[in-house]
Amino acid sequence: MTIDKSQIRNAATVIVLRDRFDAPRILMGQRGAKAVFMPNKFVFPGGAVDPGDAHVPLASPLPETCAARMSEDADPGLVHAIAVAAIRELWEETGLILGRPGTWDTPPPPDWETFAATGHVPHAAPLQFTFRALTPPGRPRRFDARFFLVDADDIASDLDDFDAACDELSHLQWVPLSEARSFDMPFITEVVMAEVEARARERTPPDSVPFFKNNDEESLFLRLRGRPMEG
Known part of the structure; x- marks a missing residue:
């Protein structure tokens, strides 16, 4: 039995790291108690790729290394849309702007109108592709999620102003990395946390990215250079 890819949605998650050297x-x-996917859990902002994300312009593309890693074991045509989704989800769920000052050449799609109104165009160069995880079978929803690390210094808005955020996440807060594991979070978030801790002081994108690949036959920890993870 193979994966029914029609039931798996591509998704993007953003880990904003603040004061990384100090x-x-x-x-x-925190997700709501009535959420279908991971209710009550503390998570990073993120969500599924929308069809319109493929057509949203970027002021800068993803770093070449990140785009190359994302194209392994995946459709290279998804790279742009996933990067756009990461920036959109960060804006929608936190009100933080990852963008460069500028105007749009064409009217923005409806779900980008509030972002465009801030006078910014989405900016993907600061995103570091850090982890990929496929939700195991049997869950109410399945996602092929790409996790991106971004330095808070690259955010164009006030880091403590969440007024523009939707209500999908509550209790938005800056959590000390050393204390994050004490929060009630999904298993995969804990796994990603280890990668964040290892890369907290690295400003360049990783050459090799962990991939937690769950299909109907087995669960594998791979690296997106075709090699099994060590250890």
């Missing part, structure tokens, strides 16, 4: 903190929020 006392690193990460931005997290």
